[in-house]
Amino acid sequence: xxxxxxIKKIKAEIPTGVTLIxxxxxxxxxxxxxxxxxxxxxxxxxxxxxxxxxxxxLPKDIxxxxxxxxxxxxxxxxxxxxxxxxxxxxxxxxKEIEKQAKKYDRTIPCLLQIKIAEEDTKYGIDVDKAESILxxxxxxxxxxxxxxxxxxxxxxTEKEEKIRKEFxxxxxxxxxxxxRYNSFSTLSMGMSGDYKIAIECGSTMIRVGSSIFxxxxxx
Ligand SMILES: *Cc1c(COP(=O)(O)O)cnc(C)c1O
Numbered sequence: 613x614x615x616x617x618x619i620k621k622i623k624a625e626i627p628t629g630v631t632l633i634x635x636x637x638x639x640x641x642x643x644x645x646x647x648x649x650x651x652x653x654x655x656x657x658x659x660x661x662x663x664x665x666x667x668x669x670l671p672k673d674i675x676x677x678x679x680x681x682x683x684x685x686x687x688x689x690x691x692x693x694x695x696x697x698x699x700x701x702x703x704x705x706x707k708e709i710e711k712q713a714k715k716y717d718r719t720i721p722c723l724l725q726i727k728i729a730e731e732d733t734k735y736g737i738d739v740d741k742a743e744s745i746l747x748x749x750x751x752x753x754x755x756x757x758x759x760x761x762x763x764x765x766x767x768x769t770e771k772e773e774k775i776r777k778e779f780x781x782x783x784x785x786x787x788x789x790x791x792r793y794n795s796f797s798t799l800s801m802g803m804s805g806d807y808k809i810a811i812e813c814g815s816t817m818i819r820v821g822s823s824i825f826x827x828x829x830x831x
Contacts, residue, residue: 615646618824622807626818630811633677635803635821637662638828641669647824648674654695656819660686667693679763679800679819681735684708692716698763698800698819699725701737703745706757713756721760723800726785728778729767736764739785746793761798761816762786766806775806779813786814 613621622632633656636644644655644666653673657663658680667676667690675695682697684705691712700706700722713720724745727736737745745751746759764782766775779801790796802810804823811818822828 615643615825616650619647619650619652622820622823625808626811630815631817633679633800633817633819634824635679635819636666636825637680637821638830639825641666643825644670644674656698656821660689663694664689677819687712691718691720694720696720696760696798697722699723699735700759701725701735703748703750706745706751706754706759710754710756719756719758721758721798723761723763723798724759725763725765726782728764728782731767742785742789746789758795759793761796761800762789763800765803766801766810768805772809775809776813779806779810779815783814 619634626632631654633654634647634652635656637658648671654675654677656677656679657666660678660682663676663678676693677696677698678690678694679698681699682705687708697709697720706722709720709722724742725736726742727738762782762785766778769775782801783799786799798816799814800817800819801815802818804820807818807820
């Protein structure tokens with residue numbers, strides 16, 4: 613099916629209250645424009661340089677989400693425009709985002725990435741560390757970043773029960789923190805292979821790449 617056909621199909625499937633982020637990493641600008649022409653405006657990338665180039669070249673009403681792991685020295689390139697940073701995993705990174713956002717007089721919304729999968733390859737922090745960041749004096753003094761929720765990636769497996777268990781754990785953690793931090797609104801979980809399960813488990817934001825744009829070719 614075409615990119616616009618795929619987007620239409622997914623949008624028809626997902627309930628209101630769930631935001632679709634079209635993950636366009638490795639894909640050409642023309643593919644993004646095909647989705648844009650259909651009215652889609654929110655795209656996600658996992659590399660700062662690639663996202664910045666696309667931001668420069670494409671219509672300025674696109675909202676750009678950084679979904680990948682962020683190196684501190686790259687924050688300055690996206691601070692002017694990034695709409696949401698999904699994978700914050702340290703106070704040090706948050707401090708750098710604060711510093712760079714201030715230069716543009718912006719407040720950048722961020723999510724803390726919680727490690728819910730068993731694989732060691734996945735980034736993210738545990739719940740205690742997330743709490744310690746939220747409770748820290750350093751964070752309480754920041755005025756240019758706002759932690760608005762959590763992000764997580766489930767284990768890459770066919771075992772639906774395992775995925776469901778990991779998403780349920782993240783949802784419970786999210787609700788717990790949301791009851792104490794009123795900035796919390798967003799739970800980013802679910803990708804092409806598991807977004808339907810994620811929605812059943814309470815996701816408010818899904819990050820879908822290959823089911824929209826087709827398989828990625830990294831050569
Ligand atoms: C690539 C990526 C996605 C999208 O993956 P698909 O399986 O292609 O939908 C979602 N989230 C993150 C963090 C990614 O890096």
